[in-house]
Amino acid sequence: MKKEVNYSNEFLKGLWDINPVFKQVLGMCPVLAVTVSAINGLAMGLATTFVLVFSSLIVSLIRKIVPNQVRIATFIVIISTFVTIVDLVMKAKFPELSKALGPFIPLIVVNCLILGRMEAFASKNSVIRSLLDSTGNGIGFMLALIVLGSIRELLGNRTIFGFQVLPELYTPMLVMILPAGAFLTLGLLMGLSNWYVKKKEQEEIELIFSGYRSATTLNTQTELN
Amino acid sequence: MKQVIKIIAVLTSIGIISGGVLASVSNWANPFIEKNKKEATEKAIFLVQPEAKYYERFDFSDMEVYKVYDYDKELVGYVVVNQGNGFQGPIRVIFGLSKDLQRITAIDVLEQVETPGLGTLITEDDFKNQFKNLLIVPMIEWVKGKPPSKDNEIKAITGATISSKATVQIINDGINKLKKRLNDE
Numbered sequence: 001m002k003k004e005v006n007y008s009n010e011f012l013k014g015l016w017d018i019n020p021v022f023k024q025v026l027g028m029c030p031v032l033a034v035t036v037s038a039i040n041g042l043a044m045g046l047a048t049t050f051v052l053v054f055s056s057l058i059v060s061l062i063r064k065i066v067p068n069q070v071r072i073a074t075f076i077v078i079i080s081t082f083v084t085i086v087d088l089v090m091k092a093k094f095p096e097l098s099k100a101l102g103p104f105i106p107l108i109v110v111n112c113l114i115l116g117r118m119e120a121f122a123s124k125n126s127v128i129r130s131l132l133d134s135t136g137n138g139i140g141f142m143l144a145l146i147v148l149g150s151i152r153e154l155l156g157n158r159t160i161f162g163f164q165v166l167p168e169l170y171t172p173m174l175v176m177i178l179p180a181g182a183f184l185t186l187g188l189l190m191g192l193s194n195w196y197v198k199k200k201e202q203e204e205i206e207l208i209f210s211g212y213r214s215a216t217t218l219n220t221q222t223e224l225n
Numbered sequence: 226m227k228q229v230i231k232i233i234a235v236l237t238s239i240g241i242i243s244g245g246v247l248a249s250v251s252n253w254a255n256p257f258i259e260k261n262k263k264e265a266t267e268k269a270i271f272l273v274q275p276e277a278k279y280y281e282r283f284d285f286s287d288m289e290v291y292k293v294y295d296y297d298k299e300l301v302g303y304v305v306v307n308q309g310n311g312f313q314g315p316i317r318v319i320f321g322l323s324k325d326l327q328r329i330t331a332i333d334v335l336e337q338v339e340t341p342g343l344g345t346l347i348t349e350d351d352f353k354n355q356f357k358n359l360l361i362v363p364m365i366e367w368v369k370g371k372p373p374s375k376d377n378e379i380k381a382i383t384g385a386t387i388s389s390k391a392t393v394q395i396i397n398d399g400i401n402k403l404k405k406r407l408n409d410e
Binding site for chain 1: 228231232235236239240243246247250251253254255257258261265338340341342343
């Protein structure tokens with residue numbers, strides 16, 4: 001019973017507690033560069049998740065035979081193999097998407113999020129745990145990219161996933177599609193998430209304190225009596 | 226010593242396995258990639274030469290050039306793919322020329338990495354349609370801030386003069402190379 005709870009946590013932590021974009025702040029290059037539209041964010045997120053999950057699987061399978069000195073080299077070979085597979089498949093089956101994402105698919109090889117997960121998790125944990133961890137992290141990364149892409153597409157082009165959302169009256173803010181818009185959106189979202197976390201912490205502290213206070217007042221009252 | 230052998234064995238086998246996997250994936254994907262490329266070129270050729278029905282690669286050293294023919298296999302003109310530097314990176318333009326090399330039939334931008342919202346306007350119809358039936362002798366000129374007055378002029382996009390200028394230069398350059406080659410023959 002206890003083990004099952006741990007497993008689900010292994011998956012869920014990637015979505016929020018250690019979200020690759022907002023908490024680990026890893027893989028910022030594709031995050032900032034490709035999120036001009038929601039569909040680009042989704043495609044990039046899917047590609048990264050695929051690479052992450054399969055590399056994790058292989059790395060955790062062979063973690064006991066890889067000598068420590070060459071582990072990074074092995075990780076990179078494994079990661080780049082899957083990245084090349086994604087790149088070729090996209091070029092063959094989704095030429096439009098592959099054109100839109102341009103050089104950022106091959107650049108997944110050097111996405112530090114993936115190497116980070118290999119080094120920090122997959123090379124030290126069982127296959128099931130690694131799979132859960134990488135799926136969670138991948139989906140967390142993808143969600144962050146979709147949110148970022150949607151906000152930038154909405155404010156810069158009035159649309160989300162190509163569907164017009166805002167009326168013609170609204171003048172698109174060009175800056176949102178330019179690189180500056182990526183930094184602005186990411187900064188504001190990160191600030192928002194930190195503010196939320198701080199507030200939650202404060203509330204917890206308050207709760208503990210109030211419990212303590214009521215206990216002490218009760219104590220003093222009994223003493224007085 | 227034992228450790229060294231282990232390192233070599235592990236790295237080698239991983240290299241071999243991933244090489245094998247990639248080779249088979251690449252074998253599977255290559256025909257599709259070729260087909261996509263061919264379809265894209267074909268679409269672009271017929272877009273810039275609407276009267277064309279057949280095309281043939283014209284042997285050219287540093288540019289892609291196609292001769293295009295109509296139903297009766299009569300030569301209707303040329304299609305040239307040329308590239309040059311834009312504002313932030315290379316721009317690749319495909320354009321059609323009439324048989325007498327006097328006018329452009331149409332153009333399309335195949336690849337560009339210009340500023341979104343400004344330089345990317347060169348891919349919009351408003352800009353590209355200016356080139357339809359444009360006179361190209363002696364060469365294409367561009368004007369800024371006022372409507373074009375001559376038959377061989379186009380209006381540069383406000384805020385994206387460099388991208389507009391680059392597109393014109395790429396086309397002029399392609400025309401000159403083709404003219405030189407045809408004169409030599």
